Amino acid sequence: MRAVRTPALIAAAVALLGACSGTPDQGPSAGPSTSPAARGGAGFGDSAGKPSPTPTKVDVRALSPAELQxxxxxxAGSTETARNPVVDTDGRHCAEGxxxxVWLLAGTFGTTTTRRCTVPADTPILFPVVNSxxxxxxxxxxxxxxxxxAVLDGRNLTVEALGATQIRPERVENGPVAEHRGYENSWACGLWVRxxxxxPxxxxIVFRGSSGDFATGVDYQLTVTDGPLPGPSVTPAALTGA
Structure with missing residues (x-):
């Protein structure tokens, strides 16, 4: 992922094809809800990091651009830097948060890396090839x-371009995006894969993305399992948009 015109980069990953429908800059408006009531649904783990046996599935293809982003x-913003999946260099933090x-995959801060992850079977996967x-x-x-x-097992995947969409994501102060002012009320865009x-x-999954002088890429070696996942230390995450 990339934060435009800021000191730090955050790179994620997912598709391309298309241009952003540029909306004029506006002041704060009713953006996606990140209230506790909007977050409902079971997760892959509880507050103690224990795997949940029956996570609620989400129809990833029905998510609006605002909900998705x-x-x-x-x-990405509500997991501290030491355990953040975007900072992760080998996949050990894939399950964080x-x-x-919906199982989320991350890109990088502008490098190319290989990650090995265990993910649950029959759970939708969402990731950006490149985003901002x-x-x-x-x-x-x-x-x-x-x-x-983006390529899955040698097969090219459909990459979807999502233009400027207002978001109000969560973040933590000790996370990799904590220094970016305006993060909680900004506009997001990128190339995405659902x-x-x-x-099992x-x-x-291999993806590469770029925009201008920024480039990111990850080779994901996934082990998909029907059994219980390792218990991650689950951190807060906003789920839906208005």
Missing amino acids: NRWWSW QRDG YGTSTNCLTFMDAAQGS LDGLA GPHE
């Missing part, structure tokens, strides 16, 4: 140059 940015029946947040004008510039691709759940067994 608010969900992902809340996940995973909740609500800032003003709607930032997003227009970002999407004009955005490009990327996947239905995978069958080994799978590989």
